[in-house]
Amino acid sequence: MSLVLPSSGRRVPCEQCPLRAMPSFRDFEPEELRFVSSFKMGELVAETGTTLLDEGSHNSHLYTLLSGWAFRYKTLSDGRRQILNYLLPGDLIGLQGSVIGEMQHSVEALSPLVLCVFERNRLHELFRNHPGLSFDITWLAAQEERMLDDHLLSLGRRSAVERAAYLIAFLYHRAASVGLASPSVLYLPIxxxxxxxxxxxxxxxxxxxxxxxxxxxLIRWLDRSCEVLDIEGLMEAASWEGPVARKRPLI
Incomplete structure (x- = not known):
């Protein structure tokens, strides 16, 4: 699959980012927005099925998903795959590799997508001069840990039907929080x-x-997508009350 490398030109300036207008994201202070605007190098476009990051690789960039879907996964030596989580607009990608030095998982595009590209070497500047943004990155890492806790609970203790209902309901709520779902229907590209x-x-x-x-x-399964018909019924089937509504950071 094709991958277009980041360029210095930006089609969507940070000041005009459509995600910032959404109520689920916190507002930036003016100086924070100026820094993030200078932090951004450009944008990267990828097709469905593109491997964005490889487990064990080193990458000089950090990304925010601007549009589209992706997923994180690990594989065993025989090729068996475990999907760890799904990535939607506003999610930060590549932080693990930026901090640890190499990726401990892979990332693949689930749909055509656009990524905002940031220079990893400027992370020290962000932490040194912008405590609010530093907290945001810490918050995003903690949020990822919380989601993985919930997924592990589901895998370990829910029945197969409950697990499937939880997964689809979870993805519905995540998509709804970034404007990808109407009040009654959502097509998941899975x-x-x-x-x-x-x-x-x-x-x-x-x-x-x-x-x-x-x-x-509760759902209608299509060729390469799932239509959510009854989100309340899915949550009841999963014995899940849904996520707690809270504003989240956007780098």
Whole structure:
């Protein structure tokens, strides 16, 4: 799949970023916005299926997802894959490699996407001169840890049907928070193989599990996407009350 390298030109200046107008993101102080605008090098465009970051690789950039979907995953030596989490607009990508020195997971584009590209070497400047932005990055890392805690609980203690319902409801709420879902419907750009690799189920078991949710008119499974029909019913099936609404940072 093609990957367009970042350029110095920016199609979406930080000052005009459409994500900043959304109520789910906190407002920047003027000096913070000026720094982030200078921190941004350009934008990167990728097609569905592009590997954005490879486990074990070193990367000189940090990214924010501006539009589209992606997912983080790890693989075993025989190629078996575990999807760890899904990435939506506003999510920070590559922080682990920036701090540790190499990526401990891979990232793949789930749909056509656009990334904002930042120079990793300026992270020290951010932490030294902008405590508010430093807290934001720490908050984003803590939020990722919290989501992984919830996913581990689901994998370890929920039944297959509950796990599938939780995953789809979780993705619905994440998408709704960044304006990707109407009050009643959302098309998730995932295949049954993505669901299987997220839930740790075989593709056959996944198919049977999703059919049970479809039979209850909670979802409609399409060729390469899932239509959410009843988010409240999915949350009830998962015994999940949903996320706590709170403003989040946007780098």
């Amino acid at each position: 295949t049954q193989m993505h669901v299987a690799d997220t839930l740790g189920l075989s593709i056959v078991h996944t198919n049977k599990t999703l059919r049970k949710l479809q039979d209850r008119n």
